[in-house]
Amino acid sequence: MTLIEYYRLSNYLQGLGSLLIFFLALVYSRSNSFREIRVIGIYGLVSFLFFLAQKSVSFIDATQYLNIIGDFFVLFETSILLFLYYFVVKNAIIRTTILTIGIIFLVFFTNYLFSDYKGLGSEIRSYRDVSMILFSVIYFGLLLRNPIEQRLFSHPMFWVNSSILFFFSCTFILSLSMSYIAEVLRDDFAIFWAFRNFLRFGFCIAICIGIWKARDLSKRAELT
């Protein structure tokens, strides 16, 4: 397998992961008492639509890579995941923090888009990663402060939060050095991006496990 083939495979896998999240959430959200599954389902759908958009552009013109689609995906991804944390966290101070971080991100993104647009967006991706790491750690802190009665592995948000922490921690350095890689190591960009795509596939699978656990819990709740 050539490097480009690896990259393509990783790209398709991460697209498939997004689609899987959307379908699982769609199937189980109706009978599910965990309403956060719907938010995760929207995230899956948006990710898949952006994947399709990126693919369509490259089919039309294979030499063209429109990073602006990726940049807007970062905007949607950050907004949806921040909304997910806003939805699951009931603490007023943390909710206000989430809103503040979200608004700052929006201002930052608008500024990046209109005044200093260079086309790679290391800053907005790093900001997204740091925000996600921060809120996933805060969520774990809240989980330890008010421990749930069931086993942690059967708690859907444990899987979702772990995957967010794991994925965004791993991609943080990549986000930070994205501009450098694109400018200096242009030929190796596919390797780094394939690494990120494989990680994202794992991230999607962990989220799917979370949705599956939510289904199990709902079934048990119906039986009792």
Added chain:
Amino acid sequence: MEPARIDFIVMFSIATAVMLLLALSIILFVIFYQKRILSEQLKRQLLEAGYQQKMLEAALESQEKERSRLASDLHDSVGAMLSTIRLTLHPVVKAGNGQPLDQTKQLLDETIETVRRISRDLLPASLERFGLSHAVQEMCERINMSGIIEVQLSESGHKIEMDKKREVMVYRIIQEMINNAIRHSKASLLKVQLVWTETLDIIIQDNGQGFDYEGFKDHHNASKAGLGLYSIETRVSLLGAKLDYSTVFPKGSQFTVKVPTAA
């Protein structure tokens, strides 16, 4: 490969690995910490349950002691005094001084019988002397003689010697169940079965109107009423026994209690 490129790849790999390790260590910390919290909670719950069980045992034991004291006081002093009065009254009645004295003697006989019955109910002497089977048999015979309801007692299997405290608790369960059936079931027949296997199975079946056991429990748990059922369940839990309820076709209800013969 150029040194700058190699340097970057090494730095990138190290930094990503560090981030990955940090994320993993946070996840592992959460898993282990939550496990510890849950095991501590479980320990605390077990301790509380043990303490509550001991409190209940002590309460029931003191209740039995009080019953025993009352029974012996009634039997030995009130009963004895009434018997003495009856004896002193006997010559006067024999002299034939009239009907009012006959009525007094009859009333006195009834009072003596009532005192004996209360004393027996409080602490059946046969339970102490001859054991559980005999005491239950005596209780059933007494109810049959009263004519309130027909009680059929059957016993099968090899009897196993039980601790006296446990025997008293089992006796109280049977007594309370029979009383409940008499009071609420509107039944004409009550079947009591004692089946001795590795456990003692007590099956009490009536042909009454039956009742919604789960609904009754839910309703009365909130109001703390239904003391009869509550005391049965308390004793059942202290014995480590299992209580089951089922409706009987075409009508009636059946309670089954499986009591381990050893504590």
